[in-house]
Amino acid sequence: MGLPELPEKVKEAQIVSHFATARRVTVRYIFSLGCFILLWHLTASYVGKPNTLPSPGVVGLQAIEVIGSGELLSHTASTLRRLVVGFAIACFVGIPFGLLFGLSKSLEAYTTPLIEALRPISGIAWIPLALFVLGIGEELPHFIIFFGALFPIILNSADAARMTDVNLLNAARTLGASRWLIMKEVVLPSALPMIFVGLRLGLGVGWMGVIASELIGAPSGLGYMIEWNRTMLMSSRVLVGVFTIGLIGYLMSLLLNFVARKSTPWWGGWSRRDL
Amino acid sequence: MIYKLRSVLISQRWGKWLKPLLIPIVLLAMWQAWAPIEGSASGIAPTPSGVVRGFWELTVSGELPSSLFESLTRIGSGFCIAFTIGVSMAICVWYVRLAEYLIDPLIETFRPIAPIAWIPLAILWFGTGTWAAIFIVSYAVFFPVFVNTLAGLQSLDKRLLDAARTLGATKYMMIRDVVLPGALPAIVLGGRLGMGAGWAAIIAAEMTVGSKSGGGASGGIGQMMFIFLSYSLELRYIIVGMITVGCVAYMIDSVFRMVQRRISPWIQTS
Amino acid sequence: MKLVCKNLAMTFLNARSGDRIDALGPVDLAVEAGEFVAVVGPSGCGKSTLLGILAGLIKPTQGEALLDGKLITGPGRDRGVCFQDYALFPWMSVLENIAFGLKAQGMGKEERESHAKQLILRVGLVGFETRYPHELSGGMRQRCALARVLAVDPQVLLMDEPMAALDAQTRQLMQDDLLNVWAVGEQKKTVIYITHSIDEAVYLADRIIVMSARPGLIKADILNDFDRPRNEIRTMPAYAEQINRIWSLIKNDAIQAMTK
Numbered sequence: 001m002g003l004p005e006l007p008e009k010v011k012e013a014q015i016v017s018h019f020a021t022a023r024r025v026t027v028r029y030i031f032s033l034g035c036f037i038l039l040w041h042l043t044a045s046y047v048g049k050p051n052t053l054p055s056p057g058v059v060g061l062q063a064i065e066v067i068g069s070g071e072l073l074s075h076t077a078s079t080l081r082r083l084v085v086g087f088a089i090a091c092f093v094g095i096p097f098g099l100l101f102g103l104s105k106s107l108e109a110y111t112t113p114l115i116e117a118l119r120p121i122s123g124i125a126w127i128p129l130a131l132f133v134l135g136i137g138e139e140l141p142h143f144i145i146f147f148g149a150l151f152p153i154i155l156n157s158a159d160a161a162r163m164t165d166v167n168l169l170n171a172a173r174t175l176g177a178s179r180w181l182i183m184k185e186v187v188l189p190s191a192l193p194m195i196f197v198g199l200r201l202g203l204g205v206g207w208m209g210v211i212a213s214e215l216i217g218a219p220s221g222l223g224y225m226i227e228w229n230r231t232m233l234m235s236s237r238v239l240v241g242v243f244t245i246g247l248i249g250y251l252m253s254l255l256l257n258f259v260a261r262k263s264t265p266w267w268g269g270w271s272r273r274d275l
Numbered sequence: 276m277i278y279k280l281r282s283v284l285i286s287q288r289w290g291k292w293l294k295p296l297l298i299p300i301v302l303l304a305m306w307q308a309w310a311p312i313e314g315s316a317s318g319i320a321p322t323p324s325g326v327v328r329g330f331w332e333l334t335v336s337g338e339l340p341s342s343l344f345e346s347l348t349r350i351g352s353g354f355c356i357a358f359t360i361g362v363s364m365a366i367c368v369w370y371v372r373l374a375e376y377l378i379d380p381l382i383e384t385f386r387p388i389a390p391i392a393w394i395p396l397a398i399l400w401f402g403t404g405t406w407a408a409i410f411i412v413s414y415a416v417f418f419p420v421f422v423n424t425l426a427g428l429q430s431l432d433k434r435l436l437d438a439a440r441t442l443g444a445t446k447y448m449m450i451r452d453v454v455l456p457g458a459l460p461a462i463v464l465g466g467r468l469g470m471g472a473g474w475a476a477i478i479a480a481e482m483t484v485g486s487k488s489g490g491g492a493s494g495g496i497g498q499m500m501f502i503f504l505s506y507s508l509e510l511r512y513i514i515v516g517m518i519t520v521g522c523v524a525y526m527i528d529s530v531f532r533m534v535q536r537r538i539s540p541w542i543q544t545s
Numbered sequence: 546m547k548l549v550c551k552n553l554a555m556t557f558l559n560a561r562s563g564d565r566i567d568a569l570g571p572v573d574l575a576v577e578a579g580e581f582v583a584v585v586g587p588s589g590c591g592k593s594t595l596l597g598i599l600a601g602l603i604k605p606t607q608g609e610a611l612l613d614g615k616l617i618t619g620p621g622r623d624r625g626v627c628f629q630d631y632a633l634f635p636w637m638s639v640l641e642n643i644a645f646g647l648k649a650q651g652m653g654k655e656e657r658e659s660h661a662k663q664l665i666l667r668v669g670l671v672g673f674e675t676r677y678p679h680e681l682s683g684g685m686r687q688r689c690a691l692a693r694v695l696a697v698d699p700q701v702l703l704m705d706e707p708m709a710a711l712d713a714q715t716r717q718l719m720q721d722d723l724l725n726v727w728a729v730g731e732q733k734k735t736v737i738y739i740t741h742s743i744d745e746a747v748y749l750a751d752r753i754i755v756m757s758a759r760p761g762l763i764k765a766d767i768l769n770d771f772d773r774p775r776n777e778i779r780t781m782p783a784y785a786e787q788i789n790r791i792w793s794l795i796k797n798d799a800i801q802a803m804t805k
């Protein structure tokens with residue numbers, strides 16, 4: 001039946017209907033962000049402390065400087081390099097282990113307590129210990145990323161394997177497929193969407209982990225950049241770094257989603273808001 | 276001997292209990308044995324027994340409870356602030372279309388920026404004290420709460436709203452007896468995810484502060500761990516901190532899960 | 546005249562694609578107080594839309610619907626609605642669900658609980674007062690939904706395929722229950738009953754409205770005045786003839802709807 005009637009003033013209704021079509025979504029974004037930047041500018045002028053709250057204009061200028069000098073690019077590259085390494089290891093270890101974990105009841109029985117005990121200790125909590133053992137270097141972020149991303153990947157892969165449709169498995173067996181073939185042609189493809197969900201979660205955790213480890217103990221990278229600029233009281237550059245962190249994180253999710261969609265064209269579960 | 280063990284595990288009834296404990300016991304035994312070997316060289320390797328002793332020592336000295344209390348107070352305050360703001364904003368965005376158009380893009384822009392990235396700015400604005408930590412926690416808690424509350428409101432069965440209206444419900448009754456109870460499971464889920472994010476954020480924030488200002492006012496578990504790293508090299512204390520962090524995270528999650536189950540017995544919790 | 550529809554029509558507009566769907570109309574209808582009117586028709590003929598307009602949940606794009614001569618502008622207690630999936634509040638017990646409408650009227654807790662208990666007795670749900678909807682069977686949920694609507698004592702009952710989700714045996718029993726509940730009381734309620742099932746319409750109603758496929762127009766308005774009580778009519782040949790008569794009116798439209 002009908003939708004609940006909500007009271008709307010006439011003017012608001014006019015504005016609303018003006019924004020209603022899907023094509024206007026970008027306009028909405030621009031309008032909303034524009035209002036925000038305006039508000040920011042007004043607040044910054046009112047507060048008047050450029051070292052604490054820089055105005056949007058200053059931040060923009062600093063952004064151009066930092067990009068132009070190549071500094072932003074090199075920091076971003078360092079961070080991404082570490083992320084890729086740590087995340088790749090987590091994938092290579094986590095996905096196979098997770099699948100086996102989901103399929104084998106005995107493996108699950110043996111290793112569940114270990115996993116459940118280690119999982120709540122967030123990757124970040126390992127930093128002090130890892131800092132001592134590994135020192136400041138590339139291994140630290142690798143380890144933190146690996147550890148943070150590992151658990152979502154394992155658990156989601158396990159769930160994915162466990163949820164393979166029994167009917168499909170039976171169909172494959174009655175058609176004479178070997179166990180190996182079933183794993184490759186039935187379990188793995190059917191598990192892919194959920195594995196990608198695990199990858200997305202793991203990537204998010206890993207991204208946080210690399211920034212955190214750089215904040216605390218690294219000589220380069222985005223985390224290092226924002227911390228160093230803070231000590232220099234260059235808050236405008238700090239903001240540039242912060243927004244870059246957000247942007248890169250967002251772009252990575254988009255990329256991962258794109259890869260996910262392309263590798264599972266048969267799955268109807270992807271929605272626009274899968275970010 | 277391994278085959279004998281295996282047959283015991285499979286056949287005996289108490290073998291069922293032994294299975295999950297097997298690997299942890301073996302690992303702990305290996306760790307305990309390895310440490311003195313390694314430790315004699317560097318003299319500081321922690322052992323499981325050392326960790327247990329560490330727990331005792333830190334609890335007795337009061338450092339562990341006070342740090343824990345500090346961290347918990349911070350996350351508690353941050354949670355209350357962010358939860359209130361998050362739920363109210365979600366109701367607002369759901370109810371008023373214009374609010375959705377204004378606020379939604381902002382939410383989507385800031386959500387990918389991890390709370391940790393704001394730590395330097397928070398320190399710049401609020402100093403290295405409690406308020407910076409509360410700010411970070413609130414930021415971390417806000418997004419899951421907002422997103423989940425909004426999703427809960429949007430997925431309310433429209434027919435339930437219709438039914439309430441045909442029964443003559445007043446606007447106040449609609450919100451109190453239909454909208455809020457209906458969205459409550461999602462709100463609690465948002466709270467659970469928010470607390471998880473908030474706890475990770477507070478530890479990170481405290482650690483960062485601890486690594487910079489080193490010492491000073493008591494700064495919660497995160498800072499405690501870092502102080503031990505920088506000043507005393509008592510690794511077992513660090514491990515005590517880590518285990519505490521893990522336990523608290525687990526307990527917070529369990530409490531919320533329990534609330535979830537009690538509130539919505541008609542829904543399965545994962 | 547209790548309920549009147551004058552030149553009623555509804556066109557749905559899809560804001561994004563610009564498609565227009567002529568769901569209903571134009572429709573002219575007049576229903577007397579105490580009449581039990583069934584509305585049958587192929588899928589998509591606008592039956593639910595008509596009910597939605599009468600309930601005040603949908604605003605028609607053309608024409609008007611009147612109750613006792615007054616324009617229907619929104620939902621209200623005077624027109625009770627039984628929804629297809631019962632729409633029981635999952636977080637409220639049976640008793641609380643039934644008492645909801647009374648709570649909306651500002652009745653005190655004890656008073657509305659005793660009222661609700663009377664209704665529980667009437668629909669046969671004694672012993673289940675504290676149960677939650679997810680613990681009830683389909684038939685019990687149906688009865689709870691009915692009790693909830695009756696609690697506010699509406700003059701008109703609008704029912705949107707209330708028995709569709711029940712199995713055939715429960716449905717037969719529930720139909721008798723419904724008639725018993727309807728026939729009790731000084732004033733019989735006016736009922737508009739939407740259904741896909743022609744034999745259900747013939748069993749229950751005084752009058753059967755047959756609608757055509759989209760856009761929904763009234764194809765026929767058939768008198769169905771078998772004597773009441775109707776427990777035995779399923780065995781009468783006149784019953785089968787009536788069903789066939791109506792089915793032949795719908796058949797072509799139904800085939801069209803299936804292949805469209």
